Amino acid sequence: MLPLARFIGKAMTAISIALMALLCLPVAYEAIARSFGAPTIWVFETTLYAFIFLGFLGNALAVQTNAHFRVTLLPDMFPGTRPFFDRLSQVATLLFAVLIIASGFYFVWYQIENEIVSATLLEVPLWIPALAIPLGGIGLFLQTLVQLVTGEIADEAHSVVGD
Numbered sequence: 249m250l251p252l253a254r255f256i257g258k259a260m261t262a263i264s265i266a267l268m269a270l271l272c273l274p275v276a277y278e279a280i281a282r283s284f285g286a287p288t289i290w291v292f293e294t295t296l297y298a299f300i301f302l303g304f305l306g307n308a309l310a311v312q313t314n315a316h317f318r319v320t321l322l323p324d325m326f327p328g329t330r331p332f333f334d335r336l337s338q339v340a341t342l343l344f345a346v347l348i349i350a351s352g353f354y355f356v357w358y359q360i361e362n363e364i365v366s367a368t369l370l371e372v373p374l375w376i377p378a379l380a381i382p383l384g385g386i387g388l389f390l391q392t393l394v395q396l397v398t399g400e401i402a403d404e405a406h407s408v409v410g411d
Contacts, residue, residue: 250397253390257308260387264309267302271295289369297377304384311391316341338396345389352382 278291310316318337323330358364359375366372394400 250394253394257312257387257391257394260305260308260383261312264302264306267298267305271298271302293366293368293370293372297372297380300377301380301383304380305387307384308387308391311341311388311395335396338392341392342389342396345385345392348385349382349389352378352385355381 274291274295278288281288320333323333356375356378359373359378364374366374
């Protein structure tokens with residue numbers, strides 16, 4: 249189970265990085281096309297959807313590197329309680345991820361069932377970008393589960409912003 253969860257997290261991370269790298273191509277193309285008086289109808293919408301996927305799939309990387317923000321007031325005030333609060337935070341994150349997954353899949357199902365498309369010339373079925381929500385939730389859930397089971401929490405996660 250853990251190797252599969254790690255693999256899925258790494259795959260989501262790779263996809264996020266690839267999307268980030270590839271986003272510059274259509275944006276550059278659009279800039280050049282506009283300078284020649286031939287703007288496109290597809291660049292803004294497709295790059296927006298790619299950015300949505302990048303953000304949600306990036307959840308896996310944020311958990312792997314402990315880049316998610318944390319409120320550390322109580323653990324900082326009572327250092328002996330840090331392990332307890334770390335575990336509590338992970339359980340809360342798992343529950344939140346389940347909520348994201350369930351509501352995200354409902355959102356996707358609703359858009360498929362009602363054949364909702366974007367209000368642009370492309371008329372992209374909106375279930376496609378909405379799919380980023382439950383997939384991001386799955387990445388968040390799996391990587392948090394890996395952390396919870398293995399006890400892997402980097403020291404950087406405990407730093408306070410501004411220190």
